Amino acid sequence: MYLTQSLHRAVQQRPGDIATICGDRVRTVAESADRIARFAGALRELGIEQGDRVGILALNSDRYHEYYLAVAWLGAVVNPVNIRWSPAEIIYSLRDSGTSVLLVDDAFATAIAPIRAGFDGLRAVIFLGDGEQPSETLSYEQLIAGHEPIEDTRTGGDALLGVFYTGGTTGHPKGVMLSHNNVVASGMGSLATGFVLSKGGRLLHAAPMFHAADFALWTVGNLAGVTHVTVPMFTPKGVLRAISEHRTTDGLLVPTMIQMLVDDPDRADYDLSSMRQFVYGASPISEAVLERAMKAFPAAGFTQAYGMTELSPIATLLSPADHARPELRRAAGRAAPHVEVRVVDEFGNEVPRGTVGEVVAKGDNVMLGYWNKPEETAAAVRDGWMHTGDGGRMDEQGYVFIVDRLKDMVITGGENVYSIEVENAVASHPAVASCAVIGIPDPRWGERVHAVIVTLPGKTVSEAEIHDHCKELIANYKVPRSVAFVDALPISGAGKILKRELRKQFWDETDTQVS
Structure with missing residues (x-):
C-alpha cells in the first residue's frame, strides 16, 4: 500500500470533482494532482531523493494537502512541524530528523531567520504563503509553475512515510516513524467501520493538519473520496462560517473545541444542518457537552477515537450508537478493525476482564519505531505489541475504559x-x-x-x-x-x-x- 494510491484512483474515476476548498480557492482532483506531480518535480530538482526529510511549518490550507501527497509521490519523508512549539523545539526536531527543505507560510515567515540561525542544515526554504515573499526563500507557486510533472515513484509498503514528533519522556520531542502501510492500514480500518466518515462528503480541517489525528482523518478522507475544506486554524466563528458556507459533512475536533463551538453565542445565526459526523479524541466528552452538541447538530453522529501517534494513530473507536448508551460515554471504545487491543499485566499477560492493567495494541498500524532511538523503541514495542503507557480495563464486550496514565503525561x-x-x-x-x-x-x-x-x-x-x-x-x-x-x-x-x-x-x- 502507498499513500498516493487514492489520488490515482480519484484521477481515474472523478477528475472533475472538487478536491480542495481553501477560502475562495477551489481546485478539482485533476488540478490538484497536476500540482502535486509538479511540486514533486521541483523538490527533485532541489536535490530531494527518496528517504530525504521535507518539513512544513504552516497553518492549515490546501497546500498542506498538496505537500503531503507530493512528498510521498517523490518517495521522500514528511516532517509536519508542531506550530505551537517554541523556536528551540522546532530547531531540535529539524536537526534531529535531518530535514533539508522546509515549507513555511505567512504566519511563520518571521521564524525563518531564527530557524536558520539555529540550524544550518536547510538546503532551501519554500514560501507557500500569499503575502510578500521573504528574502532567501523560494516561491511555492513559482516552483509549481516552473516544473513539469514527474511520474509517481509509488513508494510504499514498509518504506518510511513520515516522522511525526511527539512529546519525549527524556525531555526532548521524539520522532515517531510511520510507514505507508502503517498509515493506510489505519485509514482503511477506520473507513471499514462505516461510521467514521461520510463517503464522498466534505471534510472540514479545523484541527491542526500537522497533528497525527488530523492526518489520520485526512487519509481516511482520501480513501473515501471527500472534498477537503480547510480553515487556517480553529476558531468558533471560523468553523461555524465554514460549515454554513461550504456545507461540510464531517470534522475532527477535540472536546474542548466542541464545547466552544456549541456554546458560541452566535451559533444560531449559522446553518449547521449539513454536518453528519464528528470525530473527537484525546479524552471522553462530558455528558453535558455531548447533550448540547447533539442538540446543536441533530443530524450528526459522534465518534470517539482513542490511540496515539505510535499507532498511526487509531486503536479503538466509540461509535455513534455507543454514544446513545450513557454507561459507555466514558469508554474509549472497542478495537478498530485493523488492530488487536488487550489489557495486560507487567509481564505482558492479558488480565481478566474488569481488571486494570496496561493497554497494548498490535497490528499493521504499529509504528516502525522512534527516529534514532532504538532503546526507546525496544521498550515501547515488545513482541509486536505497542505499550501505550495508559492504564485501563476492558469489559466483557471488549469496551476499553482508560483510568490512569502509567507514563507521566x-x-x-x-x-x-x-x-x-x-x-x-x-x-x-x-x-x-x-x-x-x-x-x-x-x-x-x-x-x-x-x-x-x-x-x-x-x-x-x-x-x-x-x-x-x-x-x-x-x-x-x-x-x-x-x-x-x-x-x-x-x-x-x-x-x-x-x-x-x-x-x-x-x-x-x-x-x-x-x-
Missing part, C-alpha cells in the same frame, strides 16, 4: 504534554530547588498542567515569573497554568516523588486519574 486541550519536559523548564529557574508537574482537572481543557514547586532557601519566585520563564523554553500549551509552592515534595523510600499523593486532592472525587 498530561493531555490538555488535545495536546500531549510529558511532565519531564515541563519539569526541566521549571527547574532551570534560579529560584527553584525541586518541582513536580501533574495534570489536574480543568473544565475547559480536560486537564491542565500544574506545577508544584519547592524554592531554594532565601529565594522567592511568583507564578507569573515561572510562567514567563517557561514560555522562553517550551511551547505555550506546555507552560504550567497553575502553580503551588510547598515546603517539601512527598518522597518514597526509594527517593521518587509520589505524584499520586499530589494528585489526590484534585482527583479523589472521581474513579479515574484522567479526564
Whole structure:
C-alpha cells in the first residue's frame, strides 16, 4: 500500500470533482494532482531523493494537502512541524530528523531567520504563503509553475512515510516513524467501520493538519473520496462560517473545541444542518457537552477515537450508537478493525476482564519505531505489541475504559504534554530547588498542567515569573497554568516523588486519574 494510491484512483474515476476548498480557492482532483506531480518535480530538482526529510511549518490550507501527497509521490519523508512549539523545539526536531527543505507560510515567515540561525542544515526554504515573499526563500507557486510533472515513484509498503514528533519522556520531542502501510492500514480500518466518515462528503480541517489525528482523518478522507475544506486554524466563528458556507459533512475536533463551538453565542445565526459526523479524541466528552452538541447538530453522529501517534494513530473507536448508551460515554471504545487491543499485566499477560492493567495494541498500524532511538523503541514495542503507557480495563464486550496514565503525561486541550519536559523548564529557574508537574482537572481543557514547586532557601519566585520563564523554553500549551509552592515534595523510600499523593486532592472525587 502507498499513500498516493487514492489520488490515482480519484484521477481515474472523478477528475472533475472538487478536491480542495481553501477560502475562495477551489481546485478539482485533476488540478490538484497536476500540482502535486509538479511540486514533486521541483523538490527533485532541489536535490530531494527518496528517504530525504521535507518539513512544513504552516497553518492549515490546501497546500498542506498538496505537500503531503507530493512528498510521498517523490518517495521522500514528511516532517509536519508542531506550530505551537517554541523556536528551540522546532530547531531540535529539524536537526534531529535531518530535514533539508522546509515549507513555511505567512504566519511563520518571521521564524525563518531564527530557524536558520539555529540550524544550518536547510538546503532551501519554500514560501507557500500569499503575502510578500521573504528574502532567501523560494516561491511555492513559482516552483509549481516552473516544473513539469514527474511520474509517481509509488513508494510504499514498509518504506518510511513520515516522522511525526511527539512529546519525549527524556525531555526532548521524539520522532515517531510511520510507514505507508502503517498509515493506510489505519485509514482503511477506520473507513471499514462505516461510521467514521461520510463517503464522498466534505471534510472540514479545523484541527491542526500537522497533528497525527488530523492526518489520520485526512487519509481516511482520501480513501473515501471527500472534498477537503480547510480553515487556517480553529476558531468558533471560523468553523461555524465554514460549515454554513461550504456545507461540510464531517470534522475532527477535540472536546474542548466542541464545547466552544456549541456554546458560541452566535451559533444560531449559522446553518449547521449539513454536518453528519464528528470525530473527537484525546479524552471522553462530558455528558453535558455531548447533550448540547447533539442538540446543536441533530443530524450528526459522534465518534470517539482513542490511540496515539505510535499507532498511526487509531486503536479503538466509540461509535455513534455507543454514544446513545450513557454507561459507555466514558469508554474509549472497542478495537478498530485493523488492530488487536488487550489489557495486560507487567509481564505482558492479558488480565481478566474488569481488571486494570496496561493497554497494548498490535497490528499493521504499529509504528516502525522512534527516529534514532532504538532503546526507546525496544521498550515501547515488545513482541509486536505497542505499550501505550495508559492504564485501563476492558469489559466483557471488549469496551476499553482508560483510568490512569502509567507514563507521566498530561493531555490538555488535545495536546500531549510529558511532565519531564515541563519539569526541566521549571527547574532551570534560579529560584527553584525541586518541582513536580501533574495534570489536574480543568473544565475547559480536560486537564491542565500544574506545577508544584519547592524554592531554594532565601529565594522567592511568583507564578507569573515561572510562567514567563517557561514560555522562553517550551511551547505555550506546555507552560504550567497553575502553580503551588510547598515546603517539601512527598518522597518514597526509594527517593521518587509520589505524584499520586499530589494528585489526590484534585482527583479523589472521581474513579479515574484522567479526564
